[in-house]
Amino acid sequence: MRAIGIILAGGNNYRMRELSKKRAVCAMPIAGSYRSIDFALSNMTNSHIQKAAVFTQYNARSLNEHLNSSKWWDFGRKQGGLYVFTPAVTAENSFWYRGTADAIAQNLSFLKSSHEPYVVITSGDCVYKLDYNKVLEYHIAKKADITVVCKSMPPEVNVERFGTVRMNEESRIEEFEEKPVVARTNTISCGIYVVRRRQLIEMIEKCLQEDRYDFVKDILIRYKNMKRIYGYKLKEYWRNIATVEDYFSTNMDFLKPEIRDYFFKQYPDVYSRVDDLPPAKYNVGSQVRNSLISSGCIVNGTVENSVIFKKAYIGNNCYIKNSIILNDVYIGDNTHIENCIVESRDTIRANSYYAGTDDIKIVLERNNRYVM
The missing domain is CATH 3.90.550.10 (Spore Coat Polysaccharide Biosynthesis Protein SpsA; Chain A)
Structure with missing residues (x-):
């Protein structure tokens, strides 16, 4: 050109x-x-x-x-x-x-x-x-x-x-x-x-x-x-x-x-930098409906109508709905997230609850990595 x-x-x-x-x-x-x-x-x-x-x-x-x-x-x-x-x-x-x-x-x-x-x-x-x-x-x-x-x-x-x-x-x-x-x-x-x-x-x-x-x-x-x-x-x-x-x-x-x-799927393609990550892993008991799950993710809970970016971990009994989880986020067990954007590299404590009401809620947490 x-x-x-x-x-x-x-x-x-x-x-x-x-x-x-x-x-x-x-x-x-x-x-x-x-x-x-x-x-x-x-x-x-x-x-x-x-x-x-x-x-x-x-x-x-x-x-x-x-x-x-x-x-x-x-x-x-x-x-x-x-x-x-x-x-x-x-x-x-x-x-x-x-x-x-x-x-x-x-x-x-x-x-x-x-x-x-x-x-x-x-x-x-x-x-x-x-x-x-x-x-x-x-x-x-x-x-x-x-x-x-x-x-x-x-x-x-x-x-x-x-x-x-x-x-x-x-x-x-x-x-x-x-x-x-x-x-x-x-x-x-x-x-x-x-x-x-x-x-x-x-x-x-x-x-x-x-x-x-x-x-x-x-x-x-x-x-x-x-x-x-x-x-x-x-x-x-x-x-x-x-x-x-x-x-x-x-x-x-x-x-x-x-x-x-x-x-x-239609030509021409969209290109991006490729990270050397394993495919997403869905453990026993996980449920995913109408969502995008990226490489490097581990899903244990339920994900519905959401976009999950690279290297996210979703704990047991978690419920993620209508949300965006950015890169390298750890979500502890029994957490409910709805109508939210979770910032990258966040660590969400177990048993947390976040929900956006009138507008989209941005979740910012800077905790240590808890396994609970």
Whole structure:
């Protein structure tokens, strides 16, 4: 593909509450064995993008560990590869990334040293499959300056927390509002953009001169009447995990057979780092209904409508329902957990009871490992 990829993975999101206190949102576990950034990386390698950069910043340790080998996404190559950039103090700059445009500006040498004519920019906190070649073909056919991947959301979705767009009959974007108070359209931006590399360099350099740091506000919205900005409609599955409720419902979506089939049985595949773990073990007396159980887990109790991530231990007579158990969690005997997200590496005492009522409860326990 005649494009390089940029994944913006450096932001913090306070709407994820305790879940983002120790990890970047792009490193959030998804569907038992994946991280949210895996979907953007898989889309890039499946689209034959040979050179991709990930811009990290906030709580990047877990994300950097996940990305320590590029072979999992087929970026281990002589030409191109996977690059991970973090803010660095230089003679000219001592700032952290002050926005998405500033993140690109601080790594402008990556763009200038590349030779591909186009750039695909995407966020790393969305779950979707997309062939970027189709977006690029659309971009070229429309003779667009910038192409924004958009999606029409159902009426029940609160679109005020997204950037909303309004297009004319030719799909040219006429209005772009970032997180409007009252949305006038249900079409949102998916945070995926295609732009010509030289033009992106020019616009970023101009933003830098004017102390402007946000890609959406200072490029898309500011230039919408000056540049030819078009929208590409995405009709397939797309979810953004910007809130705890979104994260919970996205994982619950993978309990639906049609969603699992779409992501894991239909070409192209979704790739992730593989851990050397044994298969899940179900001991005598365990019961599992409509759940995802990952490798390295040991199940003794009952699990229903839940997603259990790697290396979780579920004790005797436990009842787990409508919950997400993250990596390396030990749950003591006779424990009841319902409508909860249990943080990774937690140790839940025996005979505990946790249940979410009005919203999803996040369980944080830092006990010693009890066997009771």
